[in-house]
Structure formats: structure tokens, C-alpha cells
Amino acid sequence: MFIPHTDEQKKDMLATIGVARFDDLIGALPANLVRPRLNLPGSMSEMELVRHMEELASRDHLAQSYLGAGAYEHFVPTAVWALALRGEFATAYTPYQAEASQGTLQSIFEFQSLVCELFKMDVANASMYDGASAAAEACLVAAKHTGRNEILVPETVHPQTLRVIQTYLAHSGARVTSVPCPNGVLEPAFLQKSLGPDTAALLIQTPNFFGCLETHVKELSDLIHGAGGLLIAATYPVALGLVAPPGEYGADIAVAEGQSLGLPLAYGGPYLGLFACKEGLLRKMPGRVVGQTLDADGKRAFVLTLQAREQHIRREKATSNICTNQALCALAATIYLSLVGKNGFKELAALNFQKAHYAAGALAQRGFPLVFPHPFFNEFVVRCPVSAERIVKRLSEKRVLAGLPLAAHFPKRAEELLVCVTEIKTKADIDQFGDLLAEAAR
Amino acid sequence: MDPKDLRFTKSHEWIAADGAVGISEHAQHEITDVVFVELPKVGRAVQAEEACAVVESVKAAFDIYAPVPGTIAAVNEEGARNPGLLNKSPYGDGWLYKIQMTSPADREKLMTHDQYQQFIKEK
Numbered sequence: 001m002f003i004p005h006t007d008e009q010k011k012d013m014l015a016t017i018g019v020a021r022f023d024d025l026i027g028a029l030p031a032n033l034v035r036p037r038l039n040l041p042g043s044m045s046e047m048e049l050v051r052h053m054e055e056l057a058s059r060d061h062l063a064q065s066y067l068g069a070g071a072y073e074h075f076v077p078t079a080v081w082a083l084a085l086r087g088e089f090a091t092a093y094t095p096y097q098a099e100a101s102q103g104t105l106q107s108i109f110e111f112q113s114l115v116c117e118l119f120k121m122d123v124a125n126a127s128m129y130d131g132a133s134a135a136a137e138a139c140l141v142a143a144k145h146t147g148r149n150e151i152l153v154p155e156t157v158h159p160q161t162l163r164v165i166q167t168y169l170a171h172s173g174a175r176v177t178s179v180p181c182p183n184g185v186l187e188p189a190f191l192q193k194s195l196g197p198d199t200a201a202l203l204i205q206t207p208n209f210f211g212c213l214e215t216h217v218k219e220l221s222d223l224i225h226g227a228g229g230l231l232i233a234a235t236y237p238v239a240l241g242l243v244a245p246p247g248e249y250g251a252d253i254a255v256a257e258g259q260s261l262g263l264p265l266a267y268g269g270p271y272l273g274l275f276a277c278k279e280g281l282l283r284k285m286p287g288r289v290v291g292q293t294l295d296a297d298g299k300r301a302f303v304l305t306l307q308a309r310e311q312h313i314r315r316e317k318a319t320s321n322i323c324t325n326q327a328l329c330a331l332a333a334t335i336y337l338s339l340v341g342k343n344g345f346k347e348l349a350a351l352n353f354q355k356a357h358y359a360a361g362a363l364a365q366r367g368f369p370l371v372f373p374h375p376f377f378n379e380f381v382v383r384c385p386v387s388a389e390r391i392v393k394r395l396s397e398k399r400v401l402a403g404l405p406l407a408a409h410f411p412k413r414a415e416e417l418l419v420c421v422t423e424i425k426t427k428a429d430i431d432q433f434g435d436l437l438a439e440a441a442r
Numbered sequence: 443m444d445p446k447d448l449r450f451t452k453s454h455e456w457i458a459a460d461g462a463v464g465i466s467e468h469a470q471h472e473i474t475d476v477v478f479v480e481l482p483k484v485g486r487a488v489q490a491e492e493a494c495a496v497v498e499s500v501k502a503a504f505d506i507y508a509p510v511p512g513t514i515a516a517v518n519e520e521g522a523r524n525p526g527l528l529n530k531s532p533y534g535d536g537w538l539y540k541i542q543m544t545s546p547a548d549r550e551k552l553m554t555h556d557q558y559q560q561f562i563k564e565k
Contacts (some may be wrong), residue, residue: 147483283478283498314503 064429065401068379068420069209070131070158071268072260074238074348075424077339080262084332091328105302108290108327111334118240118337119254120247121276125287127330128273131257132161135203135234136168137275137320138253141284142201142230143174144319150198152229154179154186156208159409161234165203174200184210184372184381188219195227201252205234206243209409211356211379211418212372213243221250237261237274238422239377241349246276253277262336263329272329282306286320351423352378359421359430366438371416379420381406385441388417394440402437443533449509449549450558453491456533457509457541457549464537465497465506465528468562473499476528481517481539488512488541490548495538497528510548512541 005013010022019025026034044052065073084090088103099105108126115124128134139151151169153162153176166176179186179194179202186204202224206214214220221231232253233246238260246254258272259265277285283306291305340348356378360370368382384391388405395402403420406413421430445467448456454469470476478498488494493505494514517539521527528536543549553561 283480314505 062401063399066403066419066433067401069404069418071265072422073265073424074260074422076262076264079339080332080335083335084328089328089331099304102302105290107331107334109292109302111330112290114334114337115274115276118237119276120245121254122279123282124276125285125289126325128275128287130271130273132164134255134273134275135161136165137286138232138255139165139169139201140172140319141253141281142232145281145284146200146229148198148200149174151176151200152179152194152202155181156186156210157203157205158209184212185214185374186220188216188223191220191223199227199229201230201232203232207236207239207377210372210381211376212374213376215374217249238349238352241345242353252281258333261333263332270326270329272326272333284319288325348423355425356421362430362434366434367441368437378422379418381416381418384415384417387414391417391437391440395436398436400436445533445555448555449552451509451552453507455506455509461541461543462537463509463539463541464532467532470529470532473501473504475500476525479522479525481522482514484514484517486514506538508541509552510541510543512543514539515542516540
């Protein structure tokens with residue numbers, strides 16, 4: 001609830017701190033930042049506002065989207081948000097005092113259990129802000145754990161994840177070194193050249209930014225461990241219905257963006273960071289962990305474990321001071337996974353895989369061949385006969401998002417387009433998309 | 443180990459003549475059940491009063507300071523695996539690490555067991 005101050009109260013406060021006018025208090029601010037004129041229309045009644053918003057929303061209609069690149073359009077069963085938005089769960093803020101409610105604790109515990117199951121890792125936290133910040137936190141854990149400062153990040157990791165990591169590490173003493181990947185996956189020979197005595201970790205992403213599966217994970221895992229560093233694996237949860245989970249190829253920390261598990265696309269958020277690790281790193285893992293125990297009567301009970309944590313009492317020594325926990329998004333993901341179930345999840349992954357592969361074939365037939373010869377999951381790069389930017393622009397006129405022109409991040413790849421196909425597309429959709437592309441290239 | 447043979451710090455560490463370091467009976471009682479111990483790396487050089495280990499109990503996490511300057515010569519892996527030893531046997535199996543002292547005279551400047559008992563009574 002917002003309670004404004006009265007003029008009387010403001011006068012009192014100013015007098016107490018010895019300032020005559022409020023403007024004297026903010027005198028240090030540049031004049032153009034104080035009460036700037038905003039380019040906004042005048043006020044409206046509620047009725048006018050509803051009409052106005054409906055009109056804006058009606059311009060927002062997309063026929064089809066083939067854009068992935070970190071956020072994915074998946075089908076979300078109605079039950080997910082019908083349950084997650086119940087009054088018991090949907091609060092204005094994170095359940096700070098999670099220990100006040102056994103239900104909240106259990107929902108977080110179930111979430112952690114599902115994340116461990118999905119990644120095949122020992123422990124998971126209660127979630128993080130998003131996938132990119134989870135990756136950055138993992139880098140901090142690795143630097144702290146190994147006492148080394150260099151994090152290796154191949155070019156196949158999402159460029160925006162890399163930017164977030166660089167921001168996080170900027171004043172930490174740790175640094176990022178890029179590893180070139182001219183062939184669309186990280187080759188062991190390139191990693192070998194980059195390893196050194198200060199290598200704290202290798203971060204890989206699979207499926208990677210180009211949609212390719214990193215084909216050499218086992219070898220990369222052995223190489224980084226041989227050099228005394230940790231392996232951090234960033235992944236795409238839906239792919240894990242089909243491809244090997246991080247725990248199977250020796251990842252020490254596994255992270256992911258959890259948006260694909262029941263969260264809608266919404267201009268970039270709120271999304272959901274998944275973070276899991278091996279038991280030996282548990283004490284250095286940021287965020288909260290809920291545990292299961294027995295109460296005085298021997299009944300099952302849930303508790304916030306590891307509460308004697310640095311975030312509360314030894315902040316200067318903490319791995320992280322950002323412990324944003326996306327509890328509501330984590331709950332939605334938990335409900336989503338429970339509804340889809342183990343077999344459904346495999347089927348979901350298979351549908352994504354098959355439809356994307358059908359699409360890759362259909363596009364190749366129409367003059368848009370695959371760029372990389374590696375296995376991929378549901379996203380792939382095609383070479384366009386003309387600039388990819390132009391193709392995207394032409395298709396947007398038909399209200400179709402064709403994908404991401406790679407030139408946005410890799411200026412030399414001007415003809416390359418990153419295309420994503422999920423379970424929601426039909427064969428007819430894909431054929432029509434191929435025809436539109438062919439037409440746009442003429 | 444007989445506490446009479448140990449020297450004590452105001453931050454409740456003890457140090458034996460051979461450089462073994464742990465926390466006092468009083469300290470283990472105050473912090474209650476120890477659940478985790480983080481030990482320094484062998485070979486690390488430490489200054490007096492430098493934080494070099496962490497003891498976490500169900501109440502909170504505590505830094506453990508080096509009583510004297512020197513080099514970490516050994517750590518109690520068994521204690522790290524079984525943190526309850528700090529409560530059960532603070533002067534025995536619950537030791538934390540061993541310091542190769544720069545100068546044994548530094549240890550002589552610390553409180554005797556009697557002085558330490560007096561110190562905690564006055565607190």
C-alpha cells in the first residue's frame with residue numbers, strides 16, 4: 001500500500017535534516033534530469049484507457065514466429081497458470097519468509113527435486129533470476145572454488161549470456177577468455193590451446209547458440225578436469241527429454257534458462273534461472289535451498305536449510321549477494337513438469353526435434369541450406385540467398401518472425417538466419433513458412 | 443589433549459605446543475551443533491588473527507582466526523567429514539589445522555587455560 005506524505009510531514013523531515021526546500025536536497029542532480037518533460041499523452045478515464053490498450057494490443061498480432069535464440073514458444077497447458085496464480089501462491093513479492101509456510105517450502109523442494117532429476121545433478125537451489133545470471137553465478141562459484149581467475153567461454157555460447165557474465169565478473173578479479181569456434185561447435189583442439197594454470201572453468205552451452213549440440217562434450221569435460229578446472233554446462237531444459245543431461249558428461253555445475261518450462265514469452269521476462277551442482281559445491285552455491293526432514297512427531301517437514309549463510313551474516317565473503325528467487329515462475333515450471341510427466345517430456349522433446357528437422361529439410365529444398373553439419377535439437381542456422389536482415393524484414397510485412405539474423409551478433413554472418421521450430425508448428429505451417437522464405441528471396 | 447597444556451585466544455581458539463589449533467570447549471558449547479567445517483589449504487602462510495577457516499553451526503557461520511603467524515602444515519580431514527567431532531571432542535579429534543609456527547614464542551604470549559577461564563567468566 002502506498003501512503004503519500006502530507007506537506008506537513010515533508011516540512012518536518014526537511015527541517016530535521018536542515019534543508020530549506022526539497023529542491024536543495026537534490027541540487028546535485030543535473031537540471032535536465034529533474035522533472036523531465038515526458039512525451040506522454042494526457043490522462044484518460046478508465047474506459048478510454050481500456051479502449052486505447054485494446055487498440056495497441058490489436059496491432060501486436062503475429063501470425064507465426066520462428067524466433068528462438070534464448071526464449072522459446074512452447075505450448076503451456078491452461079492448468080499451469082490456473083494453479084500458479086491462485087491467491088495462495090501469487091504474491092506481490094518473493095516469499096521472503098518461506099519458512100512461514102510448509103506449502104511454499106514444499107513447492108520449492110519439489111522444484112529442486114525436478115531440476116536435479118532433469119540435469120542428473122546432486123543439488124539444486126530454489127532458482128535464480130534468469131538463465132544468464134545463473135551462468136554468471138556459476139562462473140563466480142568456479143573462481144571461488146578453484147582459487148583461479150580465468151573462465152573460458154566458447155563463441156558458441158549465447159552472446160547475451162557472455163555479456164551478463166562479463167558484467168558480473170567486471171570487478172570480481174575473474175575474467176572471461178573467448179575460445180574461437182569457427183565450425184559452430186567447440187573443438188577440443190581449440191580448448192587445449194586455451195587451457196592454462198589460471199583456468200577456473202569452461203562454460204559450454206548445448207544445444208548452443210547456433211542450435212548445434214556440442215558433439216565433443218565428453219572430451220571437453222576430460223580436458224577441463226585434467227587441467228584442474230570445473231565444467232559449467234548451460235543447457236535448454238526441453239532438449240533434455242532427448243539429449244544427455246549435464247550430470248552424464250561430468251558437469252560440476254549445470255545452469256539453464258527455465259522459460260521453456262511453462263512460462264510465456266513476455267518481452268524478456270520474468271524468466272527463471274535453473275542452477276544445480278555437485279554436492280561438493282553445495283556450500284558455495286548461491287541462493288536458497290529447501291530441505292526435507294522430520295518434525296518432533298516424526299512427520300515429514302520442509303525447512304530452509306543452509307540458513308547460516310553468507311547472504312545473511314558474512315556478506316563480504318558471500319559468493320553472491322543477488323539471491324533473487326523466482327518462486328512463482330519456479331512453481332509454474334514445477335506444475336508444468338508434473339503435468340507433462342516423464343513420458344510426455346520425452347515425447348515433447350521428440351516432437352521439437354522431428355519438426356525442426358523436417359523444417360531444415362523443407363528450407364534446404366527451397367534454397368536455404370543448413371550452415372553447420374552438426375546434430376541439432378530444435379534450432380538451426382540456414383544460409384539465405386540474400387541478406388538475412390532483408391528476409392526478416394520481408395516476412396515481418398506478412399506478420400511472420402522468420403528468426404534471428406546472425407549479423408546482429410556476428411557481423412561476418414550476414415546471410416545466416418537462426419531459425420527455431422517447436423512442437424506448436426504443424427507441417428502446413430512449416431511448408432507455408434518455406435514458401436514465404438523462397439518468395440522473399442526472389 | 444589436556445586443556446592445561448593449551449594456550450587460548452580472545453576469539454576462543456586454542457593452540458597446542460605442536461601447533462595444532464581448535465576451538466574451546468566454551469566456544470563449541472556456545473555455537474551448539476557444528477554442521478560444516480571449511481579448512482585452509484596446506485602450505486598457506488597466515489598472519490596472527492587472520493581468518494583461515496570457517497565453522498558453521500546450526501546457529502551461524504564463524505570465522506576461525508590463526509592464533510599465531512606461520513604456515514598451515516596439516517588439516518583435519520576427518521573433522522571436515524564429521525563436523526560433530528568439534529562438539530564431542532574440541533580438544534582432541536575435533537582439532538582443525540596445524541600451524542608450523544614462525545616463532546614458538548608467539549604462542550607463549552597467549553592466555554593460559556586459567557587465564558582463559560577467567561576471561562570467559564568476565565565476559
